[in-house]
Amino acid sequence: MPIVSQHQDQSTYAIWRIEESEAWFLEQLQLSAAEHAQLEAIKGWRRMEWLAVRQLVAALVPGAERAILVKDEYGKPHLHNSPLHVSISHSHQLAAAMVGKKVLGIDIQQIVEKIGRLAPRFLSPRELAFIHPAEHRIAHLHVCWCAKEALYKAYGKREIDFCDHLLLDPFDYQTEGGSFQGRVIKDEFEATFALKYSKFEDCMLVTATILEV
The missing domain is CATH 3.90.470 (Ribosomal Protein L22; Chain A)
Incomplete structure (x- = not known):
């Protein structure tokens, strides 16, 4: 569940402690076919990290449709059809994400x-x-x-x-x-x-x- 949320200079970041099951994340996110294909290529605990950062981004960018993460040719994540900047990170049981109007980065x-x-x-x-x-x-x-x-x-x-x-x-x-x-x-x-x-x-x-x- 999200445990820290902090606003700063046109941006917001949050940390999520990964305690939920994979089934819980799948029910919440309702992944597209393309996202399901991405997840199937991931093994072990990295699947939970992948799901958790997407759930966290969805919480940071509320709206009628879930904000979907896509990656550019360099592997940098972006929000599909959104002008907002996004960055993600994870370490062991924690996932972190940051969203804002300026170029940004986050690491944990x-x-x-x-x-x-x-x-x-x-x-x-x-x-x-x-x-x-x-x-x-x-x-x-x-x-x-x-x-x-x-x-x-x-x-x-x-x-x-x-x-x-x-x-x-x-x-x-x-x-x-x-x-x-x-x-x-x-x-x-x-x-x-x-x-x-x-x-x-x-x-x-x-x-x-x-x-x-």
């Missing part, structure tokens, strides 16, 4: 210790230098990882280097959540995004919303 990840070993793969030396050195280091790193994932989803195209093309401004980690800025710079594309983060249970959540020039 379970907090795990091994991210400390992986940090140099997605953070530049400049970014590693501002990471909290002690008790909040793992949480701080997860904010950075989720922020870059959210930026990547907002950009929506492939061939992105997380260290070179997704850039984070320095920020101090706050246990109560906080905000900072990041940029996507790739070829002729350059945009700045407002990034907001919060910890939910054992997961970190970050949203990215493009800033008007």
Whole structure:
């Protein structure tokens, strides 16, 4: 069931704890033939994640007809016949979705210790230098990882280097959540995004919303 809903700057995001059965989601969503075909190609727990994010998007975009997710040539999700932007994410028992009028992205990840070993793969030396050195280091790193994932989803195209093309401004980690800025710079594309983060249970959540020039 939806457990968190937050409005921010012409957008709304929500988190769903996946507790329902597959049959429950199928009854609620009434999938089209094309959607059924997509679902049949998915195995295991990923089926539940696929269903949950669609149920969440349906809850965020109320209307006479259910908002249907389609993907473009790069795999970025869009809402069929809608000008709204959408982004989705999931981690273990949680699904997250964000819908709004501006280019946006969302990412949720379970907090795990091994991210400390992986940090140099997605953070530049400049970014590693501002990471909290002690008790909040793992949480701080997860904010950075989720922020870059959210930026990547907002950009929506492939061939992105997380260290070179997704850039984070320095920020101090706050246990109560906080905000900072990041940029996507790739070829002729350059945009700045407002990034907001919060910890939910054992997961970190970050949203990215493009800033008007």
